[in-house]
Amino acid sequence: MVCITFMSTTAMAREAPIFLVAHPDVATRGLNTDTARAIFAMRQRTWPSGQAARVFVLNNNDSVHARFAKEHLAVYPHQLQLAWDRMVFSGTGQAPNLVRDQEEMRERVATTPGAIGYLEREYLDDSVQVISME
Structure with missing residues (x-):
């Protein structure tokens, strides 16, 4: 008897790390x-230095967005969306800026003072700085 097991392509492929960028x-x-989660949930509107934070995110259905939310913020994407919706509908805040892909994310973060977002390693360049997660 021969037993064959298959690993999913997801398990076999090593996912690229995601970096917080500014x-x-x-x-x-x-x-x-906690601070990163508060900024991305739009509860904290400034950087610790007091500078206004401009938040950029990918679509909720984007796998990079889902991984970033789970791995770096310890929340599910739908939890972030609920927080954003609550603030928008109550008039107490606004949703983050939505970008279509990581190239637009890099461009918008690089050209918007106070911007924060996230990128996989292959999209990093000198136009943005990596922020370490402590």
Whole structure:
């Protein structure tokens, strides 16, 4: 008897790490999970230095967005969406800026003062700075 097991392509493929990125003028070099979660949930509207934070995200259905939310913020994408919807519908806040792909994410973060977003390694370049997660 021969037993054959198959691994899913997801399990076989090593997923690229996702990095928190910011506009080059952001003075903050590291964020803890709670602060990053508060910024991406749009509850905290400034960087720890006091500079206004401009949040950029990919669509909820994007696998990079889902991985970032789960791995770096310890929340599910639908939880972020619920928080954004609650603020928008109650008039107490706004949703983050939505971008179509990682190339647009890099471009918008690089050109928007105070911007924060996330990118896989292959999309990183000198136009954005990586923010460490503490």
